[in-house]
Amino acid sequence: MAKFYGIGTGPGDSELLTVKGKKTLEMIDCLYTPEPKKKGKSLALSIVSPYLPETLEIKQRHFPMVNDLSEKENAWNDIANEILEEVKAGKNVGFITLGDPMVYSTYSYLLERLSDHIETETIPGISSFCSMSNALQIPLVMDEETYSVVPATASENVINTALETFSTVIIMKVSIELPKIKKLLEEKGLLASSVLISNASMEDEKIIMGLEDLDETERISYFSTIIVYKTRKI
Amino acid sequence: MAKFYGIGTGPGDSELLTVKGKKTLEMIDCLYTPEPKKKGKSLALSIVSPYLPETLEIKQRHFPMVNDLSEKENAWNDIANEILEEVKAGKNVGFITLGDPMVYSTYSYLLERLSDHIETETIPGISSFCSMSNALQIPLVMDEETYSVVPATASENVINTALETFSTVIIMKVSIELPKIKKLLEEKGLLASSVLISNASMEDEKIIMGLEDLDETERISYFSTIIVYKTRKI
Numbered sequence: 001m002a003k004f005y006g007i008g009t010g011p012g013d014s015e016l017l018t019v020k021g022k023k024t025l026e027m028i029d030c031l032y033t034p035e036p037k038k039k040g041k042s043l044a045l046s047i048v049s050p051y052l053p054e055t056l057e058i059k060q061r062h063f064p065m066v067n068d069l070s071e072k073e074n075a076w077n078d079i080a081n082e083i084l085e086e087v088k089a090g091k092n093v094g095f096i097t098l099g100d101p102m103v104y105s106t107y108s109y110l111l112e113r114l115s116d117h118i119e120t121e122t123i124p125g126i127s128s129f130c131s132m133s134n135a136l137q138i139p140l141v142m143d144e145e146t147y148s149v150v151p152a153t154a155s156e157n158v159i160n161t162a163l164e165t166f167s168t169v170i171i172m173k174v175s176i177e178l179p180k181i182k183k184l185l186e187e188k189g190l191l192a193s194s195v196l197i198s199n200a201s202m203e204d205e206k207i208i209m210g211l212e213d214l215d216e217t218e219r220i221s222y223f224s225t226i227i228v229y230k231t232r233k234i
Numbered sequence: 235m236a237k238f239y240g241i242g243t244g245p246g247d248s249e250l251l252t253v254k255g256k257k258t259l260e261m262i263d264c265l266y267t268p269e270p271k272k273k274g275k276s277l278a279l280s281i282v283s284p285y286l287p288e289t290l291e292i293k294q295r296h297f298p299m300v301n302d303l304s305e306k307e308n309a310w311n312d313i314a315n316e317i318l319e320e321v322k323a324g325k326n327v328g329f330i331t332l333g334d335p336m337v338y339s340t341y342s343y344l345l346e347r348l349s350d351h352i353e354t355e356t357i358p359g360i361s362s363f364c365s366m367s368n369a370l371q372i373p374l375v376m377d378e379e380t381y382s383v384v385p386a387t388a389s390e391n392v393i394n395t396a397l398e399t400f401s402t403v404i405i406m407k408v409s410i411e412l413p414k415i416k417k418l419l420e421e422k423g424l425l426a427s428s429v430l431i432s433n434a435s436m437e438d439e440k441i442i443m444g445l446e447d448l449d450e451t452e453r454i455s456y457f458s459t460i461i462v463y464k465t466r467k468i
Contacts, residue, residue, distance in 0.1 A: 004410060010367075016358065018244070097429045102367040111371060124250065124360045124368040133336040134242075134358040137345060140336045140381065146392060148382035148400060149375065161399045165392060166382060190280055225249035 008125020012202035080113035152177035182216040190234040242359020246436035263325040268293040314347035386411035416450040
């Protein structure tokens, strides 16, 4: 029976796709992918491009990144309806999403519109912070340790609780929130224990070990994450 | 130059290995793997077995699971020395570890004994809880949400803070700690929001949605994880 497949592409390096993700891309009839903000190829599409059969039909669709919820919902509804029709017509349809589909992905909004109506399957991917800690070769957690993942847009209260309670704290989507995050890390004396990584596993990956000298007004990549290693030497 | 490669196998399904992990297994000269506790094949080895060249030399080594730190350290030293000699002699050596190498893996102890002496590379893997949320198709985090990962052996205080502060809480290595965890979830009224998964992505995977009726004295698999979804209907 035809199905809808959500596929996590991993963080950037094409080889960090799973074997299952690769096999799925080779068998589907049609692939949906988020349209890039600027002209050019979508990042998710670049990652999987080595595995796509030449004949695969690719449909880029625009997901508005705006504050207006109804504008976003309209787009999700339209794209979900389009996918629904294709799967009902017997096509196996894929959708690619950066990192892991269950971690901060717009894919969730498509899935909740589809899963009651057609068969769906979701294939995990490597999260950017996971790839980062492997590239650094500094363990996220050992033995009795704990870690937490917070978006930089979370409240100061939540970020402070995370920094106080957990061995390792991952702060995602840093971007324009860098001044706030730098202030919170400074207050806790954690700047020297923090690593900033932009564009993890990509060709233009950038790693800053220790954030004491980082200019917080610097414009950093949209794909920037901080790992705070409270219990390691970095 | 010869290298030491740590490879995350993912949670259990062979197809959840990364393409990079697969390619590395195909090119190394020798593979080290933890010896199973009982006789039979190691789980990590079963996961990667579809990709291993017939001629690949496989060395199972015993990692003692005991409280005596010096016994464990002796074993890590011996295995690290053996690997060191092989890499120095020009062999590319691999080591496989369940899930992701940077998340609760004994691999960390080998790596810290090797990384100053030889070239090392670590290849990420899908963590069991990540595979679980994808199998359930229930997002771990959306938008401003947060999640945390704690071992069931952590203090009640840490687990309670996690349950109070984060949208989603992943409790790993539940096993014999089930009575304690069930009590903490009950106190917070979170039993109905919790999912227990044993042997994620394996053939004998077992999923219990909502833990109100779970007998906490039941013997559960060593590979059991609870996801507490505070903000989702499960």
